Amino acid sequence: MRPTLSSGSARAVAVVAMLVAVGAILGIVETAFAPAIPVPGVRLGLANLAVVLALALVGRGAALRVTLLRVLVVALATGSLGGPAFAMALAGALCSWAVMAWLSSLRSLSVIGWSVGGAAAHVAAQLAVASLLTGTAVPLLLAPFSLLLALGCGLVIGYSSHLLLSRLPLVSAEFGAR
Amino acid sequence: MTRGDRIVVALVAALALAAWPLAGMASGHDAAVAVITGPRATYRVPLDATRRLDVRGLESTVTIVVEHGSVRVADSGCRDRLCVRSGAISAAGSAIVCAPNGVTVRIGGRADAPDALIR
Numbered sequence: 001m002r003p004t005l006s007s008g009s010a011r012a013v014a015v016v017a018m019l020v021a022v023g024a025i026l027g028i029v030e031t032a033f034a035p036a037i038p039v040p041g042v043r044l045g046l047a048n049l050a051v052v053l054a055l056a057l058v059g060r061g062a063a064l065r066v067t068l069l070r071v072l073v074v075a076l077a078t079g080s081l082g083g084p085a086f087a088m089a090l091a092g093a094l095c096s097w098a099v100m101a102w103l104s105s106l107r108s109l110s111v112i113g114w115s116v117g118g119a120a121a122h123v124a125a126q127l128a129v130a131s132l133l134t135g136t137a138v139p140l141l142l143a144p145f146s147l148l149l150a151l152g153c154g155l156v157i158g159y160s161s162h163l164l165l166s167r168l169p170l171v172s173a174e175f176g177a178r
Numbered sequence: 179m180t181r182g183d184r185i186v187v188a189l190v191a192a193l194a195l196a197a198w199p200l201a202g203m204a205s206g207h208d209a210a211v212a213v214i215t216g217p218r219a220t221y222r223v224p225l226d227a228t229r230r231l232d233v234r235g236l237e238s239t240v241t242i243v244v245e246h247g248s249v250r251v252a253d254s255g256c257r258d259r260l261c262v263r264s265g266a267i268s269a270a271g272s273a274i275v276c277a278p279n280g281v282t283v284r285i286g287g288r289a290d291a292p293d294a295l296i297r
Contacts, residue, residue, distance in 0.1 A: 031258075038263035040277045078257075084236055084278045085257065108182030116183070120190045130277035133236065136215050138282035140197075141273040147194035151187065158183075 005058045012058045016065055023050030023070035028077050039142055040088075040130055042149045045119055045157050047074070051097060052111050052118070052161040060101040067097045088129045095125035111165065115158030116151060123150040210286075212249040214242055217280045225249065225268065225285070235279025242283060249283055251276060 005012040027047035035043045047070055055063035071093045075081040080089070099121035100114040123146045130139035179187075214221040216233040223229050229244045230252070238255025248268035251261040254276055261276035261283075273284040 035258075035260070038260040038265075040260055040275050080257065084280065088277060103186065106182060108180055109186065110180045110183050112179050113183035113186040116190055117186050120193065126277075130275055133277055133280045134215060134275065134282045135217070135280065136282050138215065138273050138284050139275045139277065141271065141284065142275065144194045144197040147190060147197065151190045151194065154190070155187070 007059050007061055012062065015057055016054060016062045019050040019054045019062075019066045020069045020073070023047045023066055024073035024077070026050065027070055027074040031074065031078050037149060039146050039149065040126065040139065042123060042146050042153070044153050045122065048096065048115065048118060048122075048157050049161055049164070051093075051100065052115055052157065053164065055100055055104050055114065056111055056161070056165055060104065063101060064097055067093045084133050087133070088126045091129045092122040092126040096122040110158075111161040112155065112158030115161060116154035119150040119154030119157065120147055123147060212242075212244055213284050213286070214249075215282045216240070223249070233279075233281050235276060235281045237278050240276050240279050240281045242281075249285070250274070251283065254279060254281075 005015060024047070026049060030043055030046050050070060051063050051066050054066040071086075071090050072081075075086045075089065080086045096118040100118040103109050103114045103117045124143070127139045127143055127146060131137055210225050212223045212225055214223065214231060214233060217236055218234060221231060221233075223231070223244045225244060225247045227244055231242045231244070233240045233242060235254070235256070239253075240251060240255075240261065241253040243250055243252040248266040250266035251264065251274055254261050256276055256278040258278075261274050261279075261281070264274045267274055267283070267285060270286040271284075273282060275282050
């Protein structure tokens with residue numbers, strides 16, 4: 001899949017800014033609701049929608065900008081900046097971006113594959129940071145369960161991204177072609 | 179969903195299943211003991227005891243209760259309180275993690291040289 005917007009264009013800047021806002025809002029909304037299944041590092045990952053869209057519409061650099069800015073905005077809004085929760089969020093988001101950026105360079109994958117890979121990387125990074133924070137390997141005991149949950153969440157977010165990209169006129173291919 | 183997507187899904191599922199035996203291996207012997215690790219100390223509490231433990235975490239205090247053969251986090255000052263919502267655990271190899279506080283609770287497991295043994 002090739003990005004539809006060239007990354008330097010004004011349109012791309014506007015789209016990235018919009019996606020940062022959307023990602024931040026989704027992230028804040030998600031932190032307001034406690035996850036249904038209480039496992040550290042596992043959440044639906046609504047904010048990842050914005051990153052997947054940035055990756056699909058503009059490219060890796062844009063996706064990285066959306067990732068970093070939304071993590072920062074969410075941390076500022078929820079008051080967790082600099083704390084252990086922030087370290088987990090940042091590590092998860094960056095690993096997720098790195099894996100999705102790599103997957104997006106492979107030809108036979110769609111946004112669903114990116115999202116699933118990103119979700120798994122997110123959980124793995126969060127559990128790794130949790131292990132560092134606690135100084136024990138205990139969080140890794142949760143890995144099998146967390147990864148299966150991440151798989152489900154990644155599929156949901158990936159399929160949602162797919163639907164958004166194919167149905168929403170604002171972010172469809174013709175939007176970039178104009 | 180493309181073929182590549184299916185491969186990614188299968189890989190993640192395989193990774194999850196491959197990680198399963200790790201949980202069993204790490205749990206080891208002595209399933210009748212709760213091992214509580216905080217940033218400052220490690221405690222081992224027999225599950226047949228009734229104890230209330232305030233562990234100082236990185237951000238706040240985590241209150242851990244051992245009773246009726248199980249252990250749970252009764253209270254924590256962290257934001258998401260996933261540890262509290264995890265409920266009580268009693269099976270060998272299961273664990274509760276309060277990541278923001280750097281506190282873990284697990285059943286059994288090899289002793290990592292505990293600082294305190296609570297009877």
